[in-house]
Amino acid sequence: MIKFRSSLASFRVVSLFALTIAIAASAVFAVLPGGGAAAAGEPPASLQSENEAAAKAAFLAVYPVFMHPRCMNCHPREDAPLQGDDLRPHAQNIQRGSDGKGKFALKCTNCHQLTNLPGENMPPGVPNWHMPPANMKMVFEGKSAGELCRQFKDPKQNGGHSNAAGAVHHLEIDPLVHWGWAPGDGRSTPPLSYADFVRKMQEWVQNGAACPE
Numbered sequence: 001m002i003k004f005r006s007s008l009a010s011f012r013v014v015s016l017f018a019l020t021i022a023i024a025a026s027a028v029f030a031v032l033p034g035g036g037a038a039a040a041g042e043p044p045a046s047l048q049s050e051n052e053a054a055a056k057a058a059f060l061a062v063y064p065v066f067m068h069p070r071c072m073n074c075h076p077r078e079d080a081p082l083q084g085d086d087l088r089p090h091a092q093n094i095q096r097g098s099d100g101k102g103k104f105a106l107k108c109t110n111c112h113q114l115t116n117l118p119g120e121n122m123p124p125g126v127p128n129w130h131m132p133p134a135n136m137k138m139v140f141e142g143k144s145a146g147e148l149c150r151q152f153k154d155p156k157q158n159g160g161h162s163n164a165a166g167a168v169h170h171l172e173i174d175p176l177v178h179w180g181w182a183p184g185d186g187r188s189t190p191p192l193s194y195a196d197f198v199r200k201m202q203e204w205v206q207n208g209a210a211c212p213e
């Protein structure tokens, strides 16, 4: 019993000592130049630059997916979607149209069905096959990693997502993105697996979504 009391007492002393140190330490941080930010819960500068490097590395790892024909074919610079691994303009002079669903009688879903049609050179398909609309083209073609990264964070260009997390969530739910890894007979798939792609995009966001130059 006595032993118990004394160990409790020494526990109290130790914890009081720790508390004193903590108070003293926070007082020191508060008076150091720049210490205000550290005391308010900001990570120290070294950790911040580590995160920044990790975010940039994660984005550079996913960049080849966006540049892959399965993704770039619907995210071209001009108004015709592209076809094949050689990025040729879509046959039959198919055009984006204001809503991205085709112009005049040539609507995407006339040919693109709810699923891929079997056989080489047959139209691939998922529900609501279309490309981005004329007022928000979401161009991937010709963009450097840095340019594309900044575009994903810009609500005026990314479909109105207020931050990078919103843009990444879109990648997890959109059937058009999933299609890239199940593109139908005779078509190649992006260089990362879908799981690795999403994991790297999450890594980019969790580390602050910094962009390569």
Ligand code: HEC
Pocket: 069, 070, 073, 074, 081, 082, 083, 084, 085, 090, 092, 094, 095, 096, 097, 100, 101, 102, 103, 106, 107, 108, 109, 110, 111, 112, 120, 121, 122, 123, 124, 129, 130, 131, 187
């Ligand atoms: C007249 C039929 C037709 C219409 C309309 C049509 N497509 Fe296609 N599309 C095809 C066919 C067929 C293929 C397959 C070509 C091949 O694999 O050689 C194809 C392929 C594609 C591909 C290439 C897939 C890949 O990665 O190789 C994309 C992207 C595409 N279409 C987008 C669209 C969009 C967007 C629209 C509407 C704006 C549209 N298409 C309208 C028939 C059509």
Ligand code: HEC
Pocket: 065, 066, 070, 071, 072, 073, 074, 075, 100, 129, 130, 131, 132, 133, 138, 151, 152, 157, 158, 159, 161, 167, 170, 171, 174, 176, 177, 178, 179, 180, 181, 190
């Ligand atoms: C059939 C056309 C089509 C294909 C193929 C396609 N996309 Fe898209 N993508 C769209 C459309 C349309 C939107 C606009 C949002 C919507 O309506 O779903 C979009 C939006 C996006 C966005 C959001 C843009 C932004 O700036 O935040 C990302 C990211 C994206 N796609 C990535 C991909 C990736 C990665 C692939 C390949 C694995 C891919 N897309 C393949 C049609 C396509």
